Amino acid sequence: MAKAPVRVAVTGAAGQIGYALVFRIAAGEMLGKDQPVILQMLELPMEKAQAALKGVMMELDDCAFPTLAGMVGTDDPKVAFKDADYALLVGAKPRGPGMERKDLLMENAKIFIEQGKALNDVASRNVKVLVVGNPANTNAYIAMKSAPSLPSKNFTAMLRLDHNRAVSQLATRTGKAVTDIEKMIVWGNHSPTMYPDVRFCTVAGTAAPAAIGDEAWYRNEYIPTVGKRGAAIIAARGASSAASAANAAIDHMRDWALGTKGKWVTMGVPSDGSYGIPKDIIYGVPVTTEAGEYKRVEGLAIDDYSRTMMDKTLAELQEEQAGVASLLG
Numbered sequence: 388m389a390k391a392p393v394r395v396a397v398t399g400a401a402g403q404i405g406y407a408l409v410f411r412i413a414a415g416e417m418l419g420k421d422q423p424v425i426l427q428m429l430e431l432p433m434e435k436a437q438a439a440l441k442g443v444m445m446e447l448d449d450c451a452f453p454t455l456a457g458m459v460g461t462d463d464p465k466v467a468f469k470d471a472d473y474a475l476l477v478g479a480k481p482r483g484p485g486m487e488r489k490d491l492l493m494e495n496a497k498i499f500i501e502q503g504k505a506l507n508d509v510a511s512r513n514v515k516v517l518v519v520g521n522p523a524n525t526n527a528y529i530a531m532k533s534a535p536s537l538p539s540k541n542f543t544a545m546l547r548l549d550h551n552r553a554v555s556q557l558a559t560r561t562g563k564a565v566t567d568i569e570k571m572i573v574w575g576n577h578s579p580t581m582y583p584d585v586r587f588c589t590v591a592g593t594a595a596p597a598a599i600g601d602e603a604w605y606r607n608e609y610i611p612t613v614g615k616r617g618a619a620i621i622a623a624r625g626a627s628s629a630a631s632a633a634n635a636a637i638d639h640m641r642d643w644a645l646g647t648k649g650k651w652v653t654m655g656v657p658s659d660g661s662y663g664i665p666k667d668i669i670y671g672v673p674v675t676t677e678a679g680e681y682k683r684v685e686g687l688a689i690d691d692y693s694r695t696m697m698d699k700t701l702a703e704l705q706e707e708q709a710g711v712a713s714l715l716g
């Protein structure tokens with residue numbers, strides 16, 4: 388029997404990432420070719436943004452996707468999030484050259500307060516929320532705190548782009564395929580303080596530190612290259628990453644919904660207090676997923692170097708959180 392459609396809300400649907408994202412969701416690349424979706428797309432009320440959204444919807448029509456069961460375009464978060472089963476919060480300002488993502492905090496925070504409240508009021512009680520808009524971890528925290536009737540665990544931030552970058556850079560270094568790499572972790576904030584930890588990682592069955600064979604390269608080149616990749620893309624393209632960000636959003640939601648079959652992936656999730664990360668901080672951790680639920684990989688040993696790196700990215704998140712405390716009341 389055919390599956391009933393699910394509702395997928397996407398904010399900023401006519402932006403760079405939105406344009407690389409909604410067609411793939413509509414084509415069944417996120418939730419499966421057997422899962423019909425109703426796209427509920429939000430854009431700013433300005434004429435230009437609404438006209439661009441209309442154009443996106445015209446193109447979606449023109450694709451005649453078998454899995455696209457309906458669509459809504461709106462400037463009202465309560466319409467976009469009505470009964471949403473999945474919500475991808477992309478719409479926010481991107482940074483430009485010379486900025487850090489946290490420089491966007493005050494400007495973008497308002498968006499996530501409003502959208503958290505709207506999700507709280509009208510979304511499915513099981514809505515799975517992915518925050519992409521930067522600074523993603525703290526925006527996810529803001530949305531979560533603005534939606535007290537929804538389970539906190541349903542609010543996540545995108546660390547998957549960082550995870551994918553970490554895998555790809557390691558594959559290049561070792562001359563192996565990305566599919567040879569398992570158990571990658573990127574701890575912490577989606578910012579240059581993130582900590583790509585390869586201690587448990589294997590490359591075609593060999594422990595990654597041995598496959599790399601040069602700890603100085605790992606610490607002094609690999610970690611900063613992964614951490615500063617967003618800025619490198621901005622410098623090269625003159626605009627922030629879009630297709631790779633959309634791809635990571637698809638990976639994150641697909642794995643959350645459909646399961647990783649034991650594979651580790653990184654998600655930014657509200658802390659349960661483990662690994663010395665205070666409760667509720669949205670922090671990148673390794674997870675596996677099954678039956679629509681993520682589960683932290685537990686009990687990993689944290690050595691001194693890792694503790695220092697994990698505390699550094701934590702301190703930045705706590706600073707961001709303190710910066711928005713007054714907005715959250």
Ligand code: NAD
Binds near residue numbers: 431479523545577627
């Ligand atoms: P963009 O400017 O091309 O598009 C953003 C879109 O969102 C625009 O169309 C804008 O009209 C819309 N928008 C703005 N405020 C909105 C609101 N309140 N409600 C609905 N729509 C709204 O930007 P982009 O390149 O698509 O990037 C979007 C965000 O994603 C930025 O904050 C960027 O920094 C972030 N980003 C995050 C990651 C990550 O890994 N977490 C990766 C890439 C980009």
Ligand code: LMR
Binds near residue numbers: 488521548620627632
């Ligand atoms: C990225 O990592 O590519 C995005 O967060 C965009 C940015 O500002 O770096």
